[in-house]
Amino acid sequence: MSESITLKAAAEYLQSHDNYYILIHQSPDGDAIGSGYGLCFALRLIGKKANVMCSDPIPEKYDFITSRYEPQRFTHSVTISTDLADTRLLGKALSGYSDYIELAIDHHKSNTGFADKLVLDSSASSACEVVYEILTAGNMQVSLDTAICLYTGIATDTGCFKYECTTPRCHVIASKLMEQYNLPIGRINRTLFDIKSMERLKFETKIISNMQVYLDGKCAVAAITLADLERYDVKPEDTEGVASLPMQIKGVEVGITLKEREENKFKVSMRSAEFIDVSEICAKFGGGGHTRAAGCFIEGDADQVRMKILAAIAPIMGMDLWMV
């Protein structure tokens, strides 16, 4: 298990070492990208060498972050992670680092304690919020580049400040970042939440038209197969955000999105509105996450995976599976 350390101890650790690899999870979302790159820029600002590493390509919509970044050449010495709950989420390309992560910065209550040292704040909306607190505790400067990154992670993990995980603290941090740098938040939020390619928008209509509700309308399932991705010419990394679609149906408490990653292997994303702890359901399948947003991998074809999940959820909702 990891040794839990304070924000200040984490800042001191970062200031007293050199040459960092910052690992983030596969299928990177705004918080993984924002926390990884935001911390990387902050470390470079105090003269450290640092690179961000991810098994998967960073989606194009985050170009406003990655265009600020060039990988550096150096002899690697310290491996850290941000927004990573479990080393299994590093993906194949980075799995070799699993046993060598020295510091993990996270906000997942399901963090498996893989790192030597851990800064975990499960009440934080995002890993970006934790990174911000570490930088503040260590009196480390937040540059414009870092500010853009941290705002991005807070905004994406809170669904643009609308999910339950949004706290007064998120608004305070966002406000401080805006105050200091006059962030173009209109443009950032439009890029993050509104603008989609025509293909993606058409793809969403296909997902919506195939969505099904179960358990007396309280549970909605959307499934995306490899064949769908091919037919609609959508890359797997461009499916971020589709997990919010089932949640838009009136009366739905649990929204489930199945994304086929390899033949007969699905990445399952679960969201809940108010009552169900989806991290517990995902944990039954070896996954984890947060109370209102979690994920896991399940093998089988789309129908089999759907049945496995509904069978796990039905008793929690006090229902029999025959209602499926």
Ligand SMILES: [Mn+2]
């Ligand atoms: Mn996160």
